[in-house]
Amino acid sequence: MTESLDSTREAAWRAYIEASQRLYTQLEEDLRAESNLSFADYHVLVLLSEAPGQRLRMGELASRLIFSPSRLTYQISSMQRRGMVSKEPCPDDRRGSEAVLTAAGLLALRDAAPHHLASVRTHLMDDLDDAEVACLTRVFGRIGDRLRASRSGSTTHATS
């Protein structure tokens, strides 16, 4: 199966894909153990806590999380059951609704954050020197930008 990826790049690809998977698994496990939150829960809490009014439209939240609409509906209603967010109809667009961070949600985030960030440090960041950090930021920033752009363009018009 030696096709179209030189061996240097293939090694990079394999190292990346394996380590990413392991890292994600480990972070989820730590988060669950320390705070009883999933990675998605945590991410929702962070995004809402940073948003003006600590609230976001469902669609906006979905696109930032890279979640499908229906997945987000499920995610938010689960967090609603657990008291971390509430949902309010959107004032200017009666189709829409917004997810709002509750006091309990903010509390949960404040409790979880130190552990989670420590976990990110131990499993990833403490291993990296400054040049490597810069490299990751540059590489993944660029790739994220390109993917974000290609995805927003692709639905609208056909390939031709």
Place this chain on the structure above:
Amino acid sequence: MTESLDSTREAAWRAYIEASQRLYTQLEEDLRAESNLSFADYHVLVLLSEAPGQRLRMGELASRLIFSPSRLTYQISSMQRRGMVSKEPCPDDRRGSEAVLTAAGLLALRDAAPHHLASVRTHLMDDLDDAEVACLTRVFGRIGDRLRASRSGSTTHATS
């Protein structure tokens, strides 16, 4: 929420986590569109194709895929239904079984590989210069090693 991760590293972490998620989503989508395979299907096919006798013990396969045992059972039985693998009892250990690549499975891999690798190139590798490739290999190789090691150790003995 400024705790325990300096802003440079926080930026790296955010860029990484977003781009990784987007990349994974994009690759899955491409793979499914071109070959009607999931990322997991493809990965199983690669591992089996490279294994001696094109066969692997369930446990071995699970640990390489970073899958839980039950998830692998499901994954393999799904691929079995689609004719890509078969399952045989393990000769030396009557508890065990091995997954074996079928001719159709190998065919499916050969069909899918060029498209998939092209997709890895377009969405990731073509953007990287040699220094960046080296950086990724080094960083993720190291992190993967550490996570692999910590995980195998952790079940056996307690923290003390």
Place this chain on the structure above:
DNA sequence: GAGCACTAGTTAAATTTTTAACGAGTGCTA
């Protein structure tokens, strides 16, 4: 201002993944 294409989000069903419990086999120890 009626018709219509499009957007926002939800719901229902099917699929996948996790969690927990289990059946069978191994291999050590007494």
Place this chain on the structure above:
DNA sequence: TAGCACTCGTTAAAAATTTAACTAGTGCTC
């Protein structure tokens, strides 16, 4: 060689995710 702790992998039920309709609302165009 009986007992027992442990491993291998599967199964069953619960939870999460995807896929495919579908409801309601928007905002154009005529």
